[in-house]
Amino acid sequence: MDQGGFQIVSFPAVAHRCSDTTTLVNRSIVARKPIIIVTFNYRLNIFGFGDGTEKNLALKDQRLAIEWVVKHIAGFGGDKVFRPALDKITLGGESAGAVYAHTHLSTGAPVARGILQSGSLYLSPPQPLEKGTSVISSLSANLLAKHHVSLSEAPVSLLLQQLKDDNINPLWIQQEPDLLRWQERLGDIQDLLIGDVEYEAAIWRNGLEAVVATDIAAAFGSDELRRLYGVSPSRPTASKLGALDFINDARFALPVEEIAAARRKAGKTTYQYVFDQVNPWQSSSRAHHAVDLIFLFGSYDLSGNPAAAAVAKAMQERWIAFVSGEGPWDAEKRFAFGPHGKSAEITDEEFAARRRVGHFGVLREIGMSRLGEIFGKLAAGRISLLN
Known part of the structure; x- marks a missing residue:
């Protein structure tokens, strides 16, 4: 039997119904392709960030969990792993989880396959050590000055309050030697499944509502980019919509293309998808960020929405196939989940009708570094799950 460990990291805890893996595992058993899903905890916020002497503790927690699975999964009914990079463990994540998963895949995690849903290191690239050192120094100084306590001695409640008071949100990955030139490091995994949803930027919609059009236009920097996305100081609504499209x-969309293209050039098998099925309960919300988790885990009853149920079935079948070492679709083609309950391979022309492919050339010329700066000006501190 094909068995393996499939790790998914997402904002909801695994105890949350949205991330309940029971249905997906049961479907794999019925399909005679049983999989074992392993989830794990790791340190968050400043506790996962480090105190300056140690860094990226969240990543280290995750790597320890992966290595534990390699060593012990056979004891839970999984395959004995003799050659980790060539065997059956799949590491996957969505959103921030995909950022972490991409990091591990780029730094030699002992897994065979990877899944990146709606995220990659392009979403949150490793930041210079100086930035982390500055944050820790500022936090330490304020704790000492205001509360007469050191960073290591501060109780958790006080530490969290000081982070809030200082408006510090240390969620980024700090640069380390094995993360240098991560864009060029494809890792040892042979197979990757990667894609995005149609409206990833939904989680910044509320935050951008408060930004005036003149500030959005200034953030874009160039007339060419402003024209491309319909941004103008005199058009507030269009500018906000253009910022979300950017x-x-x-x-999201361009990084998927860049990663897939680089892997194919290196002879690595890559399965690329787009997810365009709308929210099953509120279609006006579109195919927003993280809606794919509802379909993947199948923990909600979608029988009253035949189109949604059909997409959920198609997605679950293909994720199970991939984790089992099979090809979920023709790797030379992209696969589309939705809209209107349809799931099928699509042509390049059909893909171009779903994503702003015509914009990608201009974005590539600007460069990922500059795009990141613009993204920071538009999005920093404005993320909201209340959309």
Whole structure:
């Protein structure tokens, strides 16, 4: 039997119904392709960031969990792993989880396959050590000055309050030697499944509502980019919509294309998808960020929405096939989930009708570094799950 460990990292805890893996595992058993899903905890916020002497503790927690699976999964009914990079463990994540998963895949994690849903290191690239050192120094100084306590001695409640008071949100990955030139490091995995949803930028919609059009236009920097996305100081609504489209393209859709192209050039098998099925309960919300988790895990009853149920079935079948070492579709083609309940391979022309492919050339010329700066000006501190 094909068995393996499939790790998914997402904002909802695995105890949350949205991330309940029971249905997906049961479907794999019925399909005679049983999989074992392993989830794990790791340190968050400043506790996962480090105190300056140690860095990226969240990543280290995750790597320890992966290595534990390699060593012990056979004891839970999985395959004995003799050659980790060539065997059956799949590492996957969505959004921030995909950022972490991409990091591990780029730094030699002992896994066979990877899944990146709606995220990559392009969404949150490793930041210079000096930035982390500055944050820790500022936090330490304020704790000492205001509360007469050191960073290591501060109780958790006080530490979290000081982070809030200082408006510090240390969620980024800090640069380390094995993360240098990560864009060129494809890792040892042979197979990757990667894609995005149609409206990734939904989580910045509320935050951008408060930004005036003149500030959005200034953030874009160039007339060419402003024209491309319909941004103008005199058009507030169009500018906000253009900013959301830019975020969608620069931090989600284009990175999928870049990663897939680089892997194919290196002879690595890559399965690329787009997810365009709308929210099953509120179609006006579109195929927003993280809606694919509802379909993947199948923990909600979608029988009253035949189109949604059909997409959920198609997605689950293909994720199970991939984790089992099979090809979920023709790797030379992209696969589309939705809209209207349809799931099928699509042509390049059909893909171009779903994503702003015509914009990608201009974005590539600007460069990922500059795109990241623009993204920061538009999006920093404005993320919201209340959309």
